[in-house]
Amino acid sequence: MGQDFGGIIGRDRRDSVPWWPAEPEPPAGSPNVVLLVLDDVGYAQLGCYGSDIDTPVLDSLAARGIRLANFHTTSLCSPTRACLLTGRNHHRSGMGRVAELATGYPGYWGKPPRENGYLSEILRAAGHATYAVGK
Numbered sequence: 001m002g003q004d005f006g007g008i009i010g011r012d013r014r015d016s017v018p019w020w021p022a023e024p025e026p027p028a029g030s031p032n033v034v035l036l037v038l039d040d041v042g043y044a045q046l047g048c049y050g051s052d053i054d055t056p057v058l059d060s061l062a063a064r065g066i067r068l069a070n071f072h073t074t075s076l077c078s079p080t081r082a083c084l085l086t087g088r089n090h091h092r093s094g095m096g097r098v099a100e101l102a103t104g105y106p107g108y109w110g111k112p113p114r115e116n117g118y119l120s121e122i123l124r125a126a127g128h129a130t131y132a133v134g135k
Contacts, residue, residue: 024125026128034061
């Protein structure tokens with residue numbers, strides 16, 4: 001974590017004092033961040049974008065949050081997830097196709113390079129707890 005150990009390591013456990021570095025805290029008033037990815041859903045299916053389809057829960061979330069409307073998806077799940085997790089185009093994140101079909105060529109490695117960074121890492125560094133669920 002980049003901090004020096006603040007405890008004591010003695011000859012045995014009785015002479016030792018454990019220590020944990022302080023966890024970062026998000027600044028006061030920081031928003032909660034919830035990202036939803038829905039499969040096969042477009043503007044025509046959500047009430048918050050003018051649809052006749054009743055989507056009250058999603059409409060409520062949209063009314064109280066930020067709607068991101070410039071996200072590029074692919075027809076494949078792995079590249080789309082890589083875009084969301086890294087904030088980069090699927091070819092720039094090494095995921096030009098699904099991971100199982102990686103070719104070993106630039107843009108098609110089947111996993112994002114470590115130097116890309118991930119949204120969860122950025123949020124954690126700012127003190128947010130992160131959790132992901134899905135396929």
